[in-house]
Amino acid sequence: MNFSTQNLYTQEGLQEIDKAFLIFLKDASCVLYEAYESVRFGKEISPQEESKLLLELAPFVESFLAKIFSIEKEVFDLQKSLSNLAPLFQCRRLFVQRRALKKYSAEESKDFEGLVLEKHLLSHMKIKEFNALAFSEYILHCLKEADDYEKEIDLAEKYTAWRVFHIKEDPLSLSAQLFRVPQKIDFQNLIETSSEREGERKLSPEFLKSRSGFDLTDFGKNSAYACGEAHYCIFCHKQGKDWCSKGFPEKEKSAAVSFDDQIDENKKKELNENFQKNPLGVELKGCPLKQKISEMNVLVSEGYMLGALAMVIIDNPLVAATGARICNDCMRSCIYQKQESVDIPNIETEVFKNVIELPWGFEIYSLLTRWNPLNIKNILPKALTHYKILVVGMGPAGFTLSHYLLNQGHTIVGIDGLKIEPLPSSLIGHEKEFDFELIKDVKDLFSNLSERLIGGFGGVMEYGITSRWNKNYLLLIRLLLERRKSQFTLLGSTRFGGAFDEKYALELGFNHISLCLGAGEPRLLKLEKSLAKGIRQASDFLMTLHLGGASQKNSLTNFVIRLPIIVLGGGLTAVDTATEAQAYYRGQVETFLIRYETLLREKGKECVEKFWDLEDKEIAAEFIQHGILFRQEEERAKSEGRAPNFHKLIQSWGGIHVAYRRSLEEAPAYRFNAEELKKAFEEGICFLENIEILSLKLDETDWLSEMMFQQKEKTLTRPVKTILVAYGTRPNTSIIEAGEVSLPLKNGQLIPLLKEDLLEKERQESYAPLICQMSAGLSMSFLGDLNPKFSGSVVKAMASAKEGAPLIDHLMRKNSFPKKEREDFSTKIKKLFEASIVDLQEIAPNILEITVHAPHAARAFQPGQFFRLQRYEAFSLHRDGTRFSMEGIALTGASACPQSGTLSLIVLEVGASTKLCRLFKKGERIALMGPTGSPTKIFPQKTVLLIGGGLGNAVLFSVGKAFRESGSRVLYIAGYKSLKDRFKIKEIEAAANTVLWCVEDLSSQKDVHKRPQDLVFQGRVTDALIAYAKGEMGEPSISLEEVDYILTVGSQEMMEAVSHVRNKTLKSCLASKKDAYGSINSPMQCMMKGICAQCLQRQYDPLTGLETIIFSCRNQDQLLDYVDFECLKNRLKQNNLLEDIALQWGEFLKVF
Incomplete structure (x- = not known):
């Protein structure tokens, strides 16, 4: 390579490269250099003139890049491999499409003896095996002397018709490119499905394809395919009709063409903003980026892949994020509206792949995003502004x-x-x-x-x-x-x-x-029992799968799904959720089976299943049975030399269905992403159309078991154990709605406040x-x-x-321009926002205090808020094929010191992820998000009752302290299983006027260290409350009748018990006009106030009967009287089986 890292990644180095290119261009073509320089210096040219100039320039850019990266041979070989295909595409257009298929129809060709024709043809060509390129060159030679080769041409025409109409080609072969004939588009039949039952659509078994896990399922096309598609393009930019880029205007309906048609220059009309709609009602707006697609296709057809990438990068520098399987707006707006469009996304992706797979290919791509001589208005980055x-x-x-x-x-x-x-x-x-x-x-x-x-x-x-x-x-x-x-x-x-x-x-x-x-x-399912076990949001599932690591082999991340599965929704997210659920289900049960069998050999059945209830055993039996059958099918397929047929097994267990309220053809996935929907069908996904859910039924363990729905005029039921809701999302305006950021909202949308100092054009656009x-x-x-x-x-x-x-x-x-700061801005920001471990101490059995250096988090923390803690996977332990990555843990901030920038976080080791906290090392960078959640409301001059159970006491240190500093009196009931479980005793004492220490396992109250004004009780916190109210501990310093506000933090069972006692036994002194809240410990994942929806919690107004669903991570302090504790218990228990197996697996591998 002729340039260093400094050359490629500094402003000065890029300027040197630019100068070198201009010298290179001047030496190669003085005329082009002068034309290019005049435009660089501001000469105005028309869009067509600009395209012409860029197309002339692109090959020189390619040659220059090849030279400076010393890959001239590799680039030449790539160019040659593509340019050599020109005869093939010429033959396809002139002979296959314009002669053979116009002479012989599918009906006429069905009786042709294709193999005999091929034998005679190969004899004339003097080759032994059919070769698409050799055939093309031979045919073009014959066409030049058509009178002399009449017999050979007729033979080839018959063979071509037979092969086009009756042979299924390998889609990536040269033969497929040669014999490709664009098919007419039937918008109402884009996917051919079968239906065994009314309203259920699927593919016939012979069209199903197997998928294994979460490795890449689509490796794309190849350069020959891309070149073939580029040759199929008619390069509409020359007439200003590249609707794939600009959008198909309403006035241009008559411009839709077939491959034989020519564009009449006289039909040219002025572009307007009213776009044509296709028969599915989708506006044909073209590429949102207004990419130079037609120009890219010209370069691909000529073999200039580097030049084509430079052309793409003008409007789409981050092309790595677009292309095949991501976007199709351009393809949908192609000028071919009556037949198959040019496959623009795959052309773009193949351009990108071909370049980055060259030696130094990524560096070429990287360079072009910062220095691109085709991007005439922005060839180089601008100088630093310090904004x-x-x-x-x-x-x-x-x-x-x-x-x-x-x-x-x-x-x-x-x-x-x-x-x-x-x-x-x-x-x-x-x-x-x-x-x-x-x-x-x-x-x-x-x-x-x-x-x-x-x-x-x-x-x-x-x-x-x-x-x-x-x-x-x-x-x-x-x-x-x-x-x-x-x-x-x-x-x-x-x-x-x-x-x-x-x-x-x-x-x-x-x-x-x-x-x-x-x-x-996400939009929620509005139905009774919609938060029952087995019902989750698609966003929760997908985030757990791909960010939580559940999709990765031998992960410890837990998410239980059971068959049959129904995904609600008709968009692409619903389709993606269905395919991922199918892939995940098999991995889930196979991993469970391997771990269960290993633990069984190590510990025995009784020990493994020691803490399992009826529900856990039922799910385990399902997983074991299904895992064994998957294993047997894989072994059987291997011995028979075929691909495993997992589809049949999955469908026998109820399968995976996407259910939508309208027909398949009306579903957004069909209208906008038919290709992805078809791929999902090929993976065995079924589609239920015209579904309106009426009710849900649960089994004896309160797990989802059945769905009643209306399908047209019929009321039907269907067994289902998992529902994943994919109803779409709302704009992410939660921080504005919560008043965290001051921006105007109207009907859920942000409102622009455009000032007069903006450019006139910008105000109007x-x-x-x-x-x-x-x-x-x-x-x-x-x-x-x-x-x-x-x-x-x-x-x-x-x-x-x-x-x-x-x-x-x-x-x-x-x-x-602002002045440059003395301290590097990046360094300053990182010091504030990055977090690292300072210390880790066990402060009670299975309770850890983690001290973290996180200046911004410490500065921002308010009592009652919490944090999401994760270990980076890069630092995670790998042992015996298992990756011990940590799920996000919700941790309370026990205390914060803004001066030192440190936080104290308290962890109770109960599951695999919390036990992994012991592996943190001093100085290790961690992923700490927060503070999040709503701060506890601190009222001045009030009498406050705080009730903490176990780890819940960690939340209340700072809360009690804040109440006392505001002038309130605090009665604090601190509950523990045993005396040794107490921690941070001085902090609890400082947070309360009076502490009632409540210990269930206590031999003698004399063992409890306490202040003179504090009390001790042996038993549960609810019993302590009753005893305190009755005066059994003496005259109370703070009577319960005086209490204005109650906050309880602990387990679901404890908070439910407090709520019950408050409204029953202690109704006279605690229920009347008392604000009673619980810090609800819903399961959480993102903790970002309404993204994944794992933390959904049902509330029920006892006065009005109104039911609401809230996000607990947005507001964890909830009115005790409103909380549906049964819902909370079920939500917390959904992953119990996998959590227990993960914990036992970590113990087996001696990590915990």
Whole structure:
């Protein structure tokens, strides 16, 4: 390679590369150099002239890149392999489509003896085996002398017709490209399904394909396929009719063509914004990024893959995140509306793959995102401005916006509330140093998806997209950003809102905040028993699967699903959830079976099942039976030399169905993503149409067992043990609704406050990002799903960033550049927001105190709030094939010291993840998100009753202290199983005027160390409350009649018991006009106030009978009288069996 890391990754180095290219271009073509230079210096040219210039320039860019990376041979070989295919595509167009198929029909050709024809044909060609390229060259030769080869041409025509109509080709073979004939589109029959029962659609068994686990299921096409599709394109940009890019205007209906048609220049009409709709009612708006698709296809058809990538990057620099199996807007708007469209997404993906798989291919891609001579208006990054922009949310909108603003010279801090794994210094270097290794072979970065360390951004592209797409590409995007030293900082486990609001952002030195928060809370199933065991949100399942690690082999992450499974919804998320549930189910039961059998040999049945109840044993029996049958089928298939037929087994157990309220053809997945829906059918998923759920039935263990529904006029029932709800999401406006950020809302949508100082054009453009001027020196924008025009897809979110970045840049540059800070901004931010272990101590049996250095978290903490703690997978233990990664744990902040920047977190070791906390090392970086949840309301001059059970006491240290500092009196009942379980005694005493120590297992009260005003009781906290109220402990210093406010924190059983005693035995002194709250310990995953919905909790108003469902992570302190404790118990118990097996497995491997 002719350039160093410094050349490729610094402003000065990029300028040297640019100068070298201009010299190279001038030497190669003085005429082109002069034309190019004039445009670079501002000469105005038309779009068609620009396309012509770029197409002339692209081959020279390709040659230059090949030269500086010393890969001239590899690039030449790639060019040659594609250009050699030209005769094949010429033959397809001139002979196959225009002669053979017009001469012989499918009916006429069915009696042709194809193999005999082939034998004669090969004899004429003087070859032994059929070769598509040789055939093409031979036919083109014959056509030049048609009169002399009349007999041979007729023979070839018959053979061609027979082969097209009666032979199924390998789709990636050259023969498939040669004999490809575009099929007419029947929009009402895009997927051919069968139906054994009315309203149930599926594929016939012969069309089903097996899938194994969570490794990549689609390896894409190949360069020959991409080249063939590029040749199928008619390069509409030449006439300004590239509707794939611009959108298909309403006035241009007559322009829809078949492959034989020619575009009449005289039909050209002025483009307007009213787009045509296809027969499914979908607007044909074209590529949201307005990518130069037709120009890309020209270059691919000529064999210039590097040039094509440079063309793509003009409008889509983060092309790694688009293409096949991600977006299809362009394909849907192709000028071919009556027959199959050009497969643009696969062309784009093959362009990208072909380049990055070259030696130094990633570095070429990376370079083109920062220096691209085809991007005439933005060839090089701009000089540093020192403006600081906070990008909130690192999904498609966030990472794309970050890239554009980095190239504008701004300093970016990207944050995401979910965990983001750290990358090794070998990939991104050390602080401020360009000492990372350049990547020669991109495959060195890639792993099998089922074993991959989650190296993306932690958001929706990790958990919302299935194994159909190569998530290794997310690592490439991270490298594009994180190698921008000192200019870009990425922080995971950092939630915007609350203490980190716009005021604090301004205080830190930010000039702009861009909210790229993505989808918000999921829409819920509104039905009685909708939170029963077995009913979960799709977002909860997918996040556990792909972020929690449940999809990875030998993970400890737990999520119980049982067959039959029904996914509710008709969109792509529902379809993805169904395919992932099917893949996960098999992995779940096979892993369970292996661990169960191993533990059985080690410990015996009685010991393994010691803590299992009837429900656990029933689920275990299912899993064991199904696991054995999966194993037997796999062994049988191996001995018979065939693929295993797991579909038959799964369907015999009830199968997996997507259920939608309308017909299949009306489902959003069919209308917008028919390809993905078809792939799901091929995996064995069934579709129930016209379903309206009426009621749900539970079994004797309160697990879901049956669904009653209406299908047209019929009322039917169907067995079901798992329902996954995929009803879509709302905009992610929870931080605004909760008042954590000051932005205007109307009907759930953010309202733009466009100031007069914006450009006139920007005020008028409908695509302009929504902008609010928060205060002097700080503005805010909201992109992606928060902007209605750009909601709903990855590529639309990226388009919002592309179109929003110039406006944000304009706003920044209106003011004078800020001064450079003395301390490096990235270093300052990391010091504030990153967290690490200071100390770890066992303060009572199975109770750990973890001291964490986390300055922002310590500064922001308020009593009652909690944190999400995780260990990075990069630091996790691997033993005997098991990855001991930690699920997110909700931990209370027992205390915080803003001065030292430290937090005290208390952990009760009850499950696998909490036991893994012992493995933390001093100085280790951790993923700590928070504080989150709502702070406990602190009332001044009140009398307060705090009731803590076990670990719940850790919550109440800071709460009691805050109440006392506000002038309130505190009576604190601290409950424990035994005396040795007490911890932080001095802190509890400081939090209360009077402490009632309540110990169930106590030999003598004399053993209890206490203050003179404190009391001791042997028994449960509810019994202590009753005894205290009756005066059995003497005259109370604080009577229960005086209590104004009650807060109880502990187990579900304890809080339910307190609620019962309050409203029954102690009704006279505690129930009347007393605010009584419980800190509800719902199961939680994201803890980001309404994203995954694992923490859903039912509440019931005893006065009105009104039922509501709330997110406990948003508001954990809930009125005791409203809490449905039976619902809470069932939600907590859903994963009990897998949690117990994971715990025993860790003990077996001597990790715990």
